[in-house]
Amino acid sequence: MNYLMRGIGVLATVGTISLLAFSLPSGEAHGDGGDDALPQLTHKNWQQECASCHLAYSPALLPKASWRRVMGGLDQHFGENASLDPVTQADILRFLETHAADSGNSAIGSKVMRRQGVDKAGANEAPLRITETRWFVNKHDEVPRAAWSRKAVGSAANCAACHRQAEQGLFNEHDVRIPK
Ligand code: HEC
Ligand code: HEC
Numbered sequence: 150m151n152y153l154m155r156g157i158g159v160l161a162t163v164g165t166i167s168l169l170a171f172s173l174p175s176g177e178a179h180g181d182g183g184d185d186a187l188p189q190l191t192h193k194n195w196q197q198e199c200a201s202c203h204l205a206y207s208p209a210l211l212p213k214a215s216w217r218r219v220m221g222g223l224d225q226h227f228g229e230n231a232s233l234d235p236v237t238q239a240d241i242l243r244f245l246e247t248h249a250a251d252s253g254n255s256a257i258g259s260k261v262m263r264r265q266g267v268d269k270a271g272a273n274e275a276p277l278r279i280t281e282t283r284w285f286v287n288k289h290d291e292v293p294r295a296a297w298s299r300k301a302v303g304s305a306a307n308c309a310a311c312h313r314q315a316e317q318g319l320f321n322e323h324d325v326r327i328p329k
Pocket of ligand 1: 198199200201202203206219223226227229230231241277278279280281303304305306307
């Protein structure tokens with residue numbers, strides 16, 4: 150959450166200008182569409198067990214070490230008990246590791262990793278949250294601070310609140326709308 154807070158802190162000083170700016174095509178960070186496409190993946194257990202409380206977060210958005218932490222702590226998963234039988238748990242972990250950010254299997258994963266390693270000071274090698282990665286914070290630096298806590302959003306983890314095709318794994322910038 151540190152980086153998210155820092156990111157939106159910076160935003161506060163930029164103020165309303167960013168509100169106007171974010172819909173305009175701007176530079177490298179936002180206009181590089183194709184590379185930011187998430188790989189379309191299917192895996193039975195993952196889709197069955199990891200999409201009941203929230204959408205099935207793409208494995209490409211966290212490194213393997215993060216997925217090992219997530220899958221090793223399912224009994225205390227963000228205040229929920231999301232425990233699985235050992236066979237299913239191992240199967241899902243294998244899938245997540247195969248497609249993790251540092252698996253070399255997707256361009257977006259490589260971007261996530263490049264960001265994670267930028268600066269040793271405070272870099273979290275195995276964040277439990279996608280929303281804590283530098284990649285995420287940077288991608289969302291133009292989202293107004295207040296938007297994250299709006300009732301219709303609730304939390305940054307609620308991707309589908311703004312990405313209207315998130316359930317289909319589509320995060321294209323043209324399908325983004327921040328709810329009022
Ligand atoms: C019983 C409900 C439940 C199940 C089942 C569940 N989760 Fe979660 N998960 C949560 C809650 C609650 C959060 C926190 C959401 C928030 O902060 O708004 C969360 C958050 C996460 C996050 C962090 C999101 C972020 O970037 O902030 C990841 C990663 C995650 N879950 C992965 C998984 C995986 C992988 C599975 C399947 C093995 C799974 N979850 C199954 C309830 C669940
Ligand atoms: C409060 C609204 C909001 C939430 C919640 C949100 N996003 Fe975003 N997201 C945005 C905005 C706004 C952009 C910037 C679009 C642009 O580049 O103009 C963006 C950009 C992105 C991009 C880059 C798209 C591209 O083509 O450049 C990805 C990928 C993405 N978000 C994934 C996620 C994921 C995964 C989650 C949940 C863990 C999430 N977002 C949660 C609003 C949100």
